[in-house]
Amino acid sequence: MTDQSTAQIDTPGGNTRTAVLEKALELFAETGFNGVSMRRIAQEVGINPATLYHHFTHKEDLYEQVLRFAYAEQAAQFSALVSTEGTPRSQLGEFIREFTRYIAKDQHFFRLVKREQLEGNSERLKMLVDLLFGQQYGAMVRSVGRVTQAFDAHMLVTSLLGLVLHHYETRHMRQFFSEYAPSQDDPDVVADHCCRLFFFGIQGEAGAGQVPEPSTHAMPTP
Amino acid sequence: MTDQSTAQIDTPGGNTRTAVLEKALELFAETGFNGVSMRRIAQEVGINPATLYHHFTHKEDLYEQVLRFAYAEQAAQFSALVSTEGTPRSQLGEFIREFTRYIAKDQHFFRLVKREQLEGNSERLKMLVDLLFGQQYGAMVRSVGRVTQAFDAHMLVTSLLGLVLHHYETRHMRQFFSEYAPSQDDPDVVADHCCRLFFFGIQGEAGAGQVPEPSTHAMPTP
DNA sequence: GTCTATAAACCGATAGAC
């Protein structure tokens, strides 16, 4: 509710507020809103629990500020992902590779988003769309629209994100399958797999085993 | 820990135990383990909180029994999904359509599984694989392996599931995008979209706009 | 801004009557 706290997001210097936000982001992503107590957050930051209530009116306010903080922290990187150069198709291929590396590296933000989608709180989901995903999503929809008009561009973006994300989301579970191999978690392997599937499908007629613009890294030859 | 409770899963008749399990499944899926209290569960079932501790040793025991109950409840339906008839490719297409309808209908089970994947508890994820997904996943891996050998079959199954599931998981969020249209939530529309993408990719060279074995329902012509 | 101290509510879990 306090608009002053929103304006302080980019306050430089490691003050208490940003220290709390960073640690709280980590903890909320780990065990969810109800899985972390204000005591625990204060303890891990190294301050008194009462101090939290000087910076944030209550727990839900802290959580909302954490969401805004996390979004702002990632927005720039997202923009960098979408605005690549080259042909529309090579842009898309490059995005898939960069996005895969990105979600393989960053842990907290996407787990937080997944929890929000599970919870289904309309108010917060709308904030999420307005603050960050709305613009990026629109850019992606236009991007895939430039490559093909044979699909609903909106559904195609949903499919593309699900294609990549599910490899990361099932990471902990897949190791228990007998068909598991560690290479299946390699970001470059996942990216190449998703590129091939997204562009050509399992038929792989036109140039099977070839990804448009293999870019810098080596390609596995299946 | 008590093996007697495990054996009682299939006890016929609407007794208290199954009533608790069904309601607890709903509540745990909704707000997670820490988001529901034993008091709340008892209240919604219409019994005294103390009664819960006659049927379950403690809260974590109740949660584990809910997982086993949910798994057993879904196992039969899962088996029916995979064992269709026809050519390997038409089997796969039929699976995508049936799976899409299935997850569009069932709410609680997949939210519970998603929460487990987020939490990353190795012990429980292993139980999930051993009790349910292990067999079904293996069957799917063999199924896609019969259709194509140009991909890692394990990764292909992960991709296929992510492709379908993400449309459902982002359902609440997508309505806030300006590109949203209600038809994008229609199970048959989603299934046809995923079929086309999975088989042919966005290139759609071989038979674009055509899905193998359109089966019973009408096909949209884009 | 940060602390000590504490209020008020809720939590998981138990004892024991019926």
Add this chain to the structure above:
DNA sequence: GTCTATCGGTTTATAGAC
């Protein structure tokens, strides 16, 4: 098998000194 009553601990949140 279900209930009443309650214990001990934890939770969010506040009041007020420094």
